[in-house]
Amino acid sequence: MQHKxxxxxKALREPGYSRPAPFPxxxxxxxxxRALLDDTTQRxxxxxxxIVVDGPPTGNKDKFAKELADELDMFYIPGANMDSIYVNEYGFDRRTINHKLPQIFHSVDIEDFLRNPNRRATTRLQFHLMKIRFTQYQDAINHLLNTGMLLTRKIICQ
Known part of the structure; x- marks a missing residue:
């Protein structure tokens, strides 16, 4: 007998189905x-x-991923963006002063990268995005092992 x-x-779930309580x-x-007493695989x-939603930088991947996560009763993690790097705790966006800085010191985001992918500062963008994606993936694994549900964007995508 083979099991798959x-x-x-949500529509195909058994009536009254509920997940076990997640570990806080x-x-x-x-x-x-705790690992001896609380087995994460029970969740x-x-x-x-x-589930990874990947594709070109344009499109409605976030909207699709949110709808898919809602339909499958999963937790959605948005894609990586540079706001966590360029916007400080006071709400100031460093990209607003790009016009006052030399080209090499500009804060580059995805839109700038798509306009001019050959700038030297784009390597900094790719490094930061990879670092953010890696951190998000660590959080995703942590969330999956503790709750048993997740939907995210891919860590290795350009």
Whole structure:
């Protein structure tokens, strides 16, 4: 007998289905002793997967990913953007002073990259985006192991 698992949407779920309570990983530490008593695989079901939505920089990937996450009852993580790097804790956006700086010191975002991909500063953009994606992927794995649900964007995409 061969068993295959798939992904189940809200419409096809059994009536009254509910997920086990997630481990409060943001408040408590998952230590060795907790691992002995609390098995994370008990929270897994058909939808315990990381789904990656990838494609060219244009398009409605975020909208599609949100709708898919809602239909599959998963947690949505938005794609990486440079706002976390360029906007400080006071709300000031460093990109607003680009016109006062030399070209090499400009804050480059995706729109600038698409307009001129051969600028020297685009390597800095790619490095920061990869760093943000890696951090998001770590958070995604953490969330998946503690709750059993997730939908995200890809870590390795340009």
């Amino acid at each position: 698992r798939g992904i189940v949407g 990983y943001k408040e408590k530490e998952y230590t060795f002793w 897994f079901d058909e939808n315990s997967k990381i």
